[in-house]
Amino acid sequence: PKEKGWASDLCLYEGFWYERLAGLExxxxxxxxFQARPTDIFLISTPKSGTTWLKALIFAIMKRTCYTNSTxxxxxxxxHDCIPFLELKLFREPPIADVEKLPSPRLFAAHIPYTxxxxxxxxxxxKIVYVxxxxxxxLISMWYHMVKMRSKDLPPLSLEEAFxxxxxxxxxxxxxWDHVLGYWNASMECPQRIFxxxxxxxxxxxxxxxxxxAEFLGQPFSMEEEREQVVEEIIELCSFKRLSNLEVNKxxxxxxxxxxxxxxxxxxxxxxxxxxxxxxxxxxxxxxNEKLHGIF
Ligand code: A3P
Numbered sequence: 182p183k184e185k186g187w188a189s190d191l192c193l194y195e196g197f198w199y200e201r202l203a204g205l206e207x208x209x210x211x212x213x214x215f216q217a218r219p220t221d222i223f224l225i226s227t228p229k230s231g232t233t234w235l236k237a238l239i240f241a242i243m244k245r246t247c248y249t250n251s252t253x254x255x256x257x258x259x260x261h262d263c264i265p266f267l268e269l270k271l272f273r274e275p276p277i278a279d280v281e282k283l284p285s286p287r288l289f290a291a292h293i294p295y296t297x298x299x300x301x302x303x304x305x306x307x308k309i310v311y312v313x314x315x316x317x318x319x320l321i322s323m324w325y326h327m328v329k330m331r332s333k334d335l336p337p338l339s340l341e342e343a344f345x346x347x348x349x350x351x352x353x354x355x356x357x358w359d360h361v362l363g364y365w366n367a368s369m370e371c372p373q374r375i376f377x378x379x380x381x382x383x384x385x386x387x388x389x390x391x392x393x394x395a396e397f398l399g400q401p402f403s404m405e406e407e408r409e410q411v412v413e414e415i416i417e418l419c420s421f422k423r424l425s426n427l428e429v430n431k432x433x434x435x436x437x438x439x440x441x442x443x444x445x446x447x448x449x450x451x452x453x454x455x456x457x458x459x460x461x462x463x464x465x466x467x468x469x470n471e472k473l474h475g476i477f
Contacts, residue, residue: 348468421445
């Protein structure tokens with residue numbers, strides 16, 4: 182089945198929608214061929230939920246003994262180059278990246294819904310970090326992103342149209358709420374395997390949440406690291422201000438359409454209030470209450 186999407190037609194696969202088929206072939210290929218290792222670490226999210234920030238943080242936490250402050254890859258590379266998406270990059274299209282050659286622990290990211298994850302990810306016991314964000318801020322962030330992705334031949338996408346599509350679940354890797362619910366339920370069943378994070382909590386209590394994240398990843402900060410303020414350094418290295426001002430993130434690009442600066446807009450909680458009408462906001466909150474009661 183097909184529906185009109187934000188920048189192209191949306192295609193339904195295993196209960197979720199895919200824009201421009203982005204990620205779909207990669208998911209199918211991964212379902213067939215990806216061999217997870219118990220030591221793998223996956224960052225999973227719906228688009229525009231803070232993936233770029235979490236990629237930077239997980240990379241910085243896991244590689245903290247590998248680099249000095251001046252040689253750190255996050256100073257010259259976009260976080261998406263440090264932790265690539267499985268379905269959108271490595272397995273996107275032939276030739277498929279040889280991920281077998283990568284040393285453990287391998288760091289991957291994905292937007293794949295829980296029920297579409299390759300079986301080996303579920304069986305291997307590898308760790309998954311899931312980040313989610315308030316649907317209202319996700320909608321606004323996605324709208325800004327997709328307006329730039331839309332071909333110049335199409336009429337501009339109004340926020341009203343985007344709101345309608347999003348509310349009906351029609352967005353890439355959506356329905357948003359089903360995606361979140363899949364990982365929330367799985368994290369409740371298996372908290373040692375799936376760490377469920379919220380963008381808003383990470384913004385509010387960054388230090389505590391990064392310590393928790395490092396513990397979950399099996400790399401807790403030692404007393405000595407705490408004394409040396411390693412956590413604070415990581416927070417600074419991965420901050421919106423720092424990352425968005427780097428040359429690579431101001432002027433670099435992923436491909437002909439996607440520029441690196443599309444991943445750094447405002448980086449705030451609650452920007453929706455500058456865009457959505459009260460009615461729109463209430464309507465999204467109602468869907469969230471109905472579908473994700475108890476999570477938000
Ligand atoms: P806004 O559009 O609300 O500013 P994703 O990485 O999943 O595509 O999400 C992008 C959103 O995360 C954007 O939100 C972006 O500005 C925000 N973001 C990117 N880097 C960030 C950082 N270091 N800290 C906080 N938010 C960040």
